[in-house]
Amino acid sequence: MESVRVIRTVQDMHRVADRMRRDGFRIGLVPTMGYLHGGHASLIRQIGRVTDRTVVSVFVNPAQFGPDEDFETYPRDFERDLAMVHAEGGSLVYAPSKAEMYPDGYATYLEVERLPDHLCGASRPGHFRGVATVVAKLFAAVKPHVAIFGRKDAQQAGVVRRVATDLNLDVEIMIAPTVREVDGLAKSSRNRYLTPGHRRRATLLYGVLQEGRDRVLKGEKRASAVIDAMNRRVSRSTGVAVDYISAVDAEDFRPVEALGDRVLLAAAVRFGKFRLIDNIVVETEPRAVRELR
Ligand code: PAF
Numbered sequence: 001m002e003s004v005r006v007i008r009t010v011q012d013m014h015r016v017a018d019r020m021r022r023d024g025f026r027i028g029l030v031p032t033m034g035y036l037h038g039g040h041a042s043l044i045r046q047i048g049r050v051t052d053r054t055v056v057s058v059f060v061n062p063a064q065f066g067p068d069e070d071f072e073t074y075p076r077d078f079e080r081d082l083a084m085v086h087a088e089g090g091s092l093v094y095a096p097s098k099a100e101m102y103p104d105g106y107a108t109y110l111e112v113e114r115l116p117d118h119l120c121g122a123s124r125p126g127h128f129r130g131v132a133t134v135v136a137k138l139f140a141a142v143k144p145h146v147a148i149f150g151r152k153d154a155q156q157a158g159v160v161r162r163v164a165t166d167l168n169l170d171v172e173i174m175i176a177p178t179v180r181e182v183d184g185l186a187k188s189s190r191n192r193y194l195t196p197g198h199r200r201r202a203t204l205l206y207g208v209l210q211e212g213r214d215r216v217l218k219g220e221k222r223a224s225a226v227i228d229a230m231n232r233r234v235s236r237s238t239g240v241a242v243d244y245i246s247a248v249d250a251e252d253f254r255p256v257e258a259l260g261d262r263v264l265l266a267a268a269v270r271f272g273k274f275r276l277i278d279n280i281v282v283e284t285e286p287r288a289v290r291e292l293r
Contacts, residue, residue: 004086006093010141013094017055017143025052029144029171031135034058034095035075036084039150039179039187044088046147046176054090055142056081062098063109064130070274077193094142101137109133112159112166118253119155119266120277121241128159135160139171148174150247152186154279155253178278180206186278198271201237205269208233208245209280214264216282222258223247234269242266243275250281261285 007013009144020027028051031045036227040056048054058081078095087091109129115121139147151159157175164173179187184206186197194202210231220226230245248255250264266279 004082004090006082006095008096009095009100013096013141014143016092017141020053021143026145026173027051027143028054029138029142029147030054030056030090031057031138031147031149032043032056032081033060033074035077035189035192036081037187037189037191039152041084041088042179043148043150043176044085044090047146047174048089050174051144051146053092054085055092055094055144056090057094057138057142059094059096059101059138061130061134062100063102063133063145064127066124066126070190070193075189077174078145094138096141101134108161110136112162115162115253118255119244119246120195120268121155121159121253123268126188128156131156132159132163136163136167136169139164139169144171145225146172146174148176151175151233152178152188152278154250154266154281158251160255184210186276188276189275190276193274194271198239199272200272202242202276203275204234204237204240205267205278208267208269209265209278212245212247213280215281216243216259216263216265216284223257223259223263224253226259226265229239230265230267239272241270259284 028047032040060074062071110132112132121128161173183203185202208230211233212226215226215229227245234242245267248264250262261284263282268277
């Protein structure tokens with residue numbers, strides 16, 4: 001069985017991408033920060049269905065971490081990542097170094113307006129500037145026809161779509177459903193930080209979103225009432241702190257007060273030192289009916 005090829009430099013990535021394009025292959029990109037899990041495996045499988053060659057990028061991007069965040073301790077296991085890419089049918093891993101991505105003298109960052117004003121953009125200032133910048137650089141190096149992102153990071157996916165549209169990038173952005181553990185916790189590289197006690201409590205995050213969804217589906221139209229109920233649910237747990245619980249427009253992430261027929265419920269909760277995020281879209285009218293209006 002062929003092994004996965006690892007590419008370390010922008011120049012090599014350009015050469016390989018140009019050759020794949022010349023040979024008529026459609027290139028799919030799965031951008032990751034490594035420490036791959038079942039959510040990434042699902043992204044690799046999904047993009048493999050619509051492209052001929054799958055490139056998985058593995059780069060822990062310093063530009064998207066704040067000074068007090070977990071850049072240094074972010075989990076890393078490159079050999080395990082290669083094995084998973086191989087098992088899921090990926091053929092190439094693009095794993096540039098920090099110096100390759102941000103060499104001395106590097107001075108260009110992408111600033112997306114409005115979309116990062118709320119949720120993670122508000123609680124992690126500069127985070128989406130770093131995400132937008134690195135994703136644009138990955139697109140420039142890998143030259144993908146299609147790139148795929150998980151819906152768990154809904155705001156990130158929205159920011160990336162905005163970048164691709166606004167910069168007229170010739171890349172299709174696919175957004176894939178959140179993959180969950182059997183108890184509902186969204187898969188994330190950061191789950192490995194959790195102590196067994198926090199891991200048990202972390203099911204609360206999805207429980208809180210479901211609490212909100214049930215209220216909306218029962219006809220509650222006031223976002224504040226839904227958010228209060230969600231906060232009450234968290235307050236019954238110990239050792240857990242809310243970063244944000246919000247009801248926002250699913251396209252532009254602005255908080256809403258009167259709930260329409262499609263809302264994104266999003267939460268960021270700290271379990272001990274570690275912060276997990278999750279979200280769900282709640283639709284009170286089937287898509288077909290909404291599109292007829
Ligand atoms: O979602 C992630 O893992 C990262 O934010 C991304 C998109 C790979 C950019 O560093």
